[in-house]
Amino acid sequence: FQVSTFLNLASTSFTIEAWIYSTVVTGDNGIMGQCDCTSCENKCFFFLIRSSKLYVGFTLNDINGLTTLTVNTWYHIAFVYDSVTKKQVLYLNGVQDNVKSSASAYQGANGTFTVGSATFSTSTKFFNGYIDNVKISTQAKSATEVLYAASLIAYYSFDLPTATNDNGPNGLNGTAVNTAAVTGRVNEAMGFTGSSSYFQAYGFYQAGFGVNYNKPFSISMWISVSTYTSCAIVQMSTTYNGGSCFNMLGIFAYTGNAGQWVAQGYAWPAIFGSPITLNTWTHISWTFSLTDGYRLYINGVYYATTGYYSYGGTSGAITWIQIGYNFACNSAYISNAGFQGIIDEIYVHNREITAAEVSALANP
The missing domain is CATH 2.60.120.200 (Jelly Rolls)
Known part of the structure; x- marks a missing residue:
């Protein structure tokens, strides 16, 4: 060329x-x-x-x-x-x-x-x-700018006027179905109303269920939950209409009037997080590396880990990400149901971000 x-x-x-x-x-x-x-x-x-x-x-x-x-x-x-x-x-x-x-x-x-x-x-x-x-x-x-370009797969601010655009270096713009622009944790955010409400984007080479297995990644976002319902918040899939997919982050409602965060990896290593307070912004980061396994951070603070974990599963494909739920996937601890609430400031990295970086994202 x-x-x-x-x-x-x-x-x-x-x-x-x-x-x-x-x-x-x-x-x-x-x-x-x-x-x-x-x-x-x-x-x-x-x-x-x-x-x-x-x-x-x-x-x-x-x-x-x-x-x-x-x-x-x-x-x-x-x-x-x-x-x-x-x-x-x-x-x-x-x-x-x-x-x-x-x-x-x-x-x-x-x-x-x-x-x-x-x-x-x-x-x-x-x-x-x-x-x-x-x-x-x-x-x-600078070294910081180069690392940003090399490791940030996508960043969705959900800010108007182009709420579905990727504000990161790769332009992985998405589409939204039955969502609404609402007041966010930072500027605007995306509101979800249930099973027919979701955001979707393509181009995730290394994010938990991508081309190769055991590769590091991190997913971070602000979430405000409006109802205690077991549901899926983040899922990965091999095609735009499902294919092979699995749920990564969701809510487990155990009494109907209470719930907690749940994050799971391929082959179902899972971490159950703290109780959820409705209509309150909570920052969640879910990271993975072969050395540290899966780690869950809540409001910028390390919560728990699976410890060392190696998984042999891989989709062998560049994948789609769904936010808010879209498909009936392999679920294990995360139910195939739609999220109701607000999501803002999604960052997807192709590396395990540090505790200091998580803290910075949780304190914008």
């Missing part, structure tokens, strides 16, 4: 980000590049996978990654050049992979910017696989 015009990145700070899925990591594989002069110092930009590691440079001014990549795996990659500090920084999945100081600026004044190939050592190197969501900006993004 060729950008129609020359991208002027000379003598300035810039950040280049992308998602890549490579079927070949040996040898030299060109992810993107722009070359003015193949043999001139600082005039030929290239971004490669070289011998199973990331490799970026301007020619005779290069930085190599330290992490070995594997085939058939999605990675978020980012390269930052800071013209003030004279640093090149390479990131993999939002984590610094290497840094180089005293690096001169890129000086290319011509050339076509390409995606899927790069000129390196006088020849063109091509990429085998998929490249997605390429972003180029003329600023040196």
